[in-house]
Amino acid sequence: MITITAVIRTKSGREVTMRDALLDVAAHVAAKEPETIGFFISQSEEDPCLFTTYERFADKAAMDRHNESAAVATFFGIAKPILEGEVTLVTSKEVLATVR
Numbered sequence: 001m002i003t004i005t006a007v008i009r010t011k012s013g014r015e016v017t018m019r020d021a022l023l024d025v026a027a028h029v030a031a032k033e034p035e036t037i038g039f040f041i042s043q044s045e046e047d048p049c050l051f052t053t054y055e056r057f058a059d060k061a062a063m064d065r066h067n068e069s070a071a072v073a074t075f076f077g078i079a080k081p082i083l084e085g086e087v088t089l090v091t092s093k094e095v096l097a098t099v100r
Contacts, residue, residue: 001037001056001057001058001093001094001097002056002057002058002059002060002062002063002091002092002093002094003054003055003056003057003091003092003093003094004053004054004055004057004063004089004090004091004092005052005053005054005055005089005090005092006051006052006053006055006087006088006089006090007050007051007052007087007088008022008050008051008052008053008079008083008087009049009050009051009083009084009085010049010051010079010082010083010084011049011082011083011084012049012084014049014082015043015048015049017078017082018051018079018082019041019043019051021074021075021078021079022041022051022053022075023041024071024074024075025039025071025072025075026039026041028069028071029066029071032069032071033062033065033066033069035057035058035059035061035062035065036055036056036057036058036062036066037056037057037058038054038055038056039053039054039055039056040053040054040055041053042054049084056094056097063091
C-alpha cells in the first residue's frame with residue numbers, strides 16, 4: 001500500500017473554498033478510483049486554515065493515476081491562488097493499518 005499525507009494551509013477567509021475543493025476530489029475518488037483505498041480529509045479544530053489529507057492507494061500505478069487525474073488538476077487550479085505557503089507531501093509505504 002502506498003500512502004500520501006498532505007498538509008495544506010489556506011489563506012484566512014478561504015477555508016470554505018479549500019474544504020469544498022478537497023470534497024470535490026473525494027467525490028471523484030469515490031466515483032472513479034476503485035484502487036484508491038481511502039481518501040481522508042481533516043480540518044484542524046484550532047486552526048481552520050490547516051487541512052490534512054491521508055490517501056491510500058493499492059499501488060504506485062493507482063497513486064500515479066490519481067495524481068494525474070483531471071480532478072487533482074482542477075483542485076490545484078483552485079487551491080494554488082489561496083494557499084498560504086507550500087503544500088507538504090509525504091509519500092510512504094504503509095507499514096500497518098488498523099481499520100474497524
